[in-house]
Amino acid sequence: MSTEQTKQAEPWTVLRLLTWTTDFFKQRGSDTARLDAEVLLAEARGCSRVELYTAFDTELNDEARVAFREMVRRRGEGTPVAYLVGYKEFYSLKLRVDQRVLIPRPETEHLVIEALDRAKEIPGDEPVRIVDVGTGSGAIAIAIAKNLPRAQVTAIDQSNDALEVARYNVEQHELTERVQLQQGDLLDSVSADASWDFICSNPPYISQSEYDALEPGVREQEPQAALLAGSAGTEVIERLIPQAAACLKPGGYLIVELSPMIADACVELVKASGAFEESSVGLIKDLAGHKRILKARK
């Protein structure tokens, strides 16, 4: 028997599949090839990633092998792993995701941390009234509501498709009493009555040139309306600032995710609005050291 024939006769065990798939994803340019292979194989087998390590010599049944092969093919063509398995972890919460919503990013957890920290400044046990503008999968609204029992969150998106995904996630996390979903353009549908404690948002903030240069896995798979703000990148945040100023209570916070490219320009926009305490306007860096979150107190 030739070496090639011997190889083909070898059973497709978990370890062999992981090794082969990791190499395949590396050749396709994935920086997370081994992780991708493990997540997809665990999904196909209906087990956890850790369980793969005690099953290296196990062969897959036909159903799992077919499911795995299909996911590997689509991953090889650029579909993100989160869309293939249908969920993403955010702030230790499992959220359903599909092509209707942006896949929540770890950087956005800094926004949640900041909101939860600032909420500690509010005394008493009155509800803390929060808007999440551009909720997508519901990631920010759900993470805040789960970790702040007195939060009452209004989560807005202009996309009804995104709101359907958010609704599923809100129900899964049993938050229908405290997270209201509503369709709207930024804060147009929210009463501008200075009654809100927090306006939180991870809005579209990518400029056209940055968008054109995005890796295909993001540009071709994730919703354009979630990412692209306009030619400068500041367009959506610029509209949001005066609306937030009208909605927030005195002492309330605007907390917005942005890109390092537009961070300083957005600080200037907030200051120029004259609606926020100048000394409160600041930027928080993400783990990579990039200016990522803008905060301002009214």
Ligand SMILES: C[S@@+](CC[C@H](N)C(=O)[O-])C[C@H]1O[C@@H](n2cnc3c(N)ncnc32)[C@H](O)[C@@H]1O
């Ligand atoms: C960057 S995604 C953020 C999704 C989610 N909040 C997160 O952090 O993962 C931006 C979201 O804002 C929504 N969006 C874009 N423009 C909007 C607008 N003018 N009014 C309301 N929502 C908008 C998009 O549909 C998208 O779901």
